[in-house]
Amino acid sequence: MDRKFSEYMTDWLYGKDGYYASYKEIGKKGDFYTAVSTSRFFGGCIAKHIVSLVDEGFLKKDSTICEIGAHHGYFLADVVQFIYTLRPELLESLKFVIIERFEDLQEFQKNYFKESFGDAVSLTHYKSLSELKCENAFFIANEIFDAFPCELYYKGKTARVEEDHNVEFDVDNEWVSQKAQKYHKDRGEIAVGYEEFAREMEQAADKFEFMSFDYGEMQARPDFSLRVYKKHDVIPFFQDKDEEGNEIKRDELFGSTDITYDVTFEHVKDAYADVGVEFVEFKAQMVALVDMGILELLEMLKENVDEKIYKQELEKAKILIMPNFLGERFKMIRFRKEKK
Template sequence: MIARGGSLDFVDFMATALYEPQLGYYARGPRQVGRDGDFFTSVSVGPLFGELLAHRFLAEWKQAGSPRDWRIIELGAHDGTLAADILTAITRLESSAMDGLEYAISEPLPGLQAAQKITLARFAGKVRFVTAPAELAASPRYGIVFGNELLDALPFQVVEWSGEEWLECRVGLDADGGFCWELVPVSAPRMVHALGRLGQDFPVGYRTEVRPDFAEFLAPLVHCLEAGLMIWLDYGFARPEYYHPARTRGTLRTFAKHRAAENPLQEPGQKDITAHVDFTAVAEAALELGCQPGLFSSQGVWLTRLAQTWLLAQEGNPDTLGLRQFQTLTHPSHLGGSFHVLEISWNQEREALSSGDSHRLAL
């Protein structure tokens, strides 16, 4: 592609390295997560994570009046393990919620969708598979959308501060035919807009990452439901912490065989490429779409609140395996501190009513 058309922006390079059919890192089936893979996630810790998510989903469903027909939409479901943990927990905790539940998985990669169908065979009839949210039917109109470690896997641009302006780090070819960085001034208006929000006190050579397209990513998810809640769990920060002037090399990492490295131009397709999530940018995109960003919390605090009933049940008869999972998921030195959770809600009917009200008031 580079030999034919010139340098690629990093979004295109990363999308190709991770998702190109046949060749991309994730396109070759589910072998990345877990002990024999390249990295662990909260899902690898054990089924308690899915059970606690089920508690959150059921609380939200009850608050919405326990509608018979509702839907959970998962993105980045990998091999379907988390979906199976959640469906198992909902069946046990509140079996009536299963009656009208559609669990939809949006998965563009055929290899991963095939693995999900095998894992979820015992929930056949409950689970629906689509390759993009736009394919979902018009109802049920109420639901929950979520993803664990999905946003960090969305392609991003790499930029560097020259002291006077932001430069975009594109990928070209060196004299030996290997990949190399090519720096050019940022010109795309949405990048200029996104970078304008980062502040100005950066040292020369400060390199970081930006995802200016969260609104485009969220829009089809918001549009397929009249009212709902989105929950994004991932490593990342609010903007002042992410773009702190001392974080001079950004958060871009590659992962292979549980080893982190920092050069994404080496062995593309053989390793994961990721960067932390700027949760402020996600919240801004939600506001642009008319949604309300709600709670933002560390994963540790969020899960500990959800685990109250489960923790009380441990008294006298402790589930040692479960408690170990709880500790790994919530302890600040494990996954509880660097992982964060952002909840976003929307209700088009209520917004139509309230904008009607303000119209009346204005009149």
């Protein structure tokens, strides 16, 4: 039975046997790297930023710190660890939350926090942002917008997927066409769900800051970026053969690999503007992390550990900020909602 590409991608990633429905390794043993799997100083920068928001009075000492799409929970755990290093008394008042739809991943995250912090830090789970209601919050997400389902658009037509995983562009979809026209695309991906996500976040907290990291640009790419990651190999979605000349079979990739695309941040920005949330800034990850104090954190480490450990951590942190690694390709976008 034919279906929309967004439905197909949702099943690929989040269906019963989808890629994210069960625990997956990230990093060297997995299909791809993330900033979180690269260096714990990624979480350290966020912790330092949270402390600065408390100091400036934007966040209260009993605010909710919420990660969305945490996977292993390593990121939020790194944030907690660095808050303990920088301002330990805040752990007695801050509330830590993860939004995670899958129960087995919730269980993994709970166990990891228990192993890491014992009873010193409590972790609360919600399956969606719509379940969370709080007064003051800091929301953080890493590589979430690229994991929203999308529709595929090509010269006025939207894609459908046939039972054999073949993609045909022959559907008229007014919403997709309007988005494509708005973002000056004659082909490419149109994300589905940004508007609802922004609306749920706006309703979840009276006052908040939201920071997200992802790969993409403010303006839309002029072509398709849809691709599959398998054991660190990047397979363009519309590629028929691999480098050895073997046929690429989508039915074998379906559900067992990660599928993703570049984010059009202008679409994200518009989704938040539509619900009255203020856009604050957009910058390369390397600039964002330096601005938030990664160099100061590394200097603190240098003063407190032996040189071998410092050099090891420095090399990992460099990957986060070097332009030829994650520093330039990944972007940070930040929003704020002030209390009315």
